[in-house]
Amino acid sequence: MMTTSRDDPKARPIARFLTSLLLCAGAGGVVGAAFAIFGPELPAIDRLLDGDRMAWPDAVALFTAVMLTVGGLAMAAATLNKRWLGMSLGYRDPVRPREVTEMRLQCMVIALSGVLLAAPLVAETNGFGGPGAFIAIALGFAIHSALNWRIYRTSDELTRAMVRETGAMMFFFGGAPLFLYAGAERMGLVPTLSAWTLYSLVMAAYLVVVLIVAARRGALTPD
Amino acid sequence: MNNRLKVLRAERDWSQAHLAEQLGVSRQTINALETGRYDPSLPLAFKIAKLFALPIEAIFISD
Secondary structure, eight states, X not given: OOOOTTTOTTSOHHHHHHHHHHHHHHHHHHHHHHHHHHGGGSXXXXXXXXXXXXXXXXXXXXXXXXXXXXXXXXXXXXXXXXXXXXXXXXXXXXXXXXXXXXXXXXXXXXXXXXXXXXXXXXXHHTTOOSHHHHHHHHHHHHHHHHHHHHHHHHSOHHHHHHHHHHHHHHIIIIIHHHHHHHHHHHTTSSOOOXXXXXXXXXXXXXXXXXXXXXXXXXXXSOO | OEEOHHHHHHHTTOOHHHHHHHHTSOHHHHHHXXXXXXXXXXXXXXXXXXXXXXXXXXXXXXO
């Protein structure tokens, strides 16, 4: 049977990539507009977005957290339409129930990463900076780690290879700059940075590295 | 490294899902292999060779 380019999910990878890009840009625009319009109305967000109080490491952390959370939730929403998701992944048929379950677990972990990254900032800014809030965040982190470990254990070799590749790239993009900055700081050449600042930068670098690795292995543009 | 996976699969009229199931990997992995974005581990390469009843060098070609 002849297959038309419309039926063939592999026929228009650039169009599909551009569509995904437009959808992401649209989602980013909606989130940005929602923050701008409704942020001042909500005291918790208003305090967080107050220009006089927001230090740049907090802005980096908040941006990374929003990207992770919105990205995770958007991907989770995409799993509701199995046919569309199958096509976007370059498959000829809809994704299967087991694939959907695995993807939803991954989406949950990504979204939870964002929530955890924003949690200390949101808690402290809104007067919940005590040990109780920290214990709650630590518990959330333990759950996140357990889910991450489960994904690693149950996934196949491509996913594991991507995890290892991300770790290796983070050595160069995260560990190496950290060493150079720490050395310069110890020698009194640069100002001292807080652990929170360094972690925010590492997480921002991690987000970029994950996207690079995913693109290299065809997870963003399957063909 | 190049490979003939897509051609061999097409010759047998297998879907990516069927091949993935036979090899115990995800369809994403089959897709990445066929598009040359991922080189398989040695155990997976042996598994692929066994499934197609071909020597590894008849499936995977060094650049």
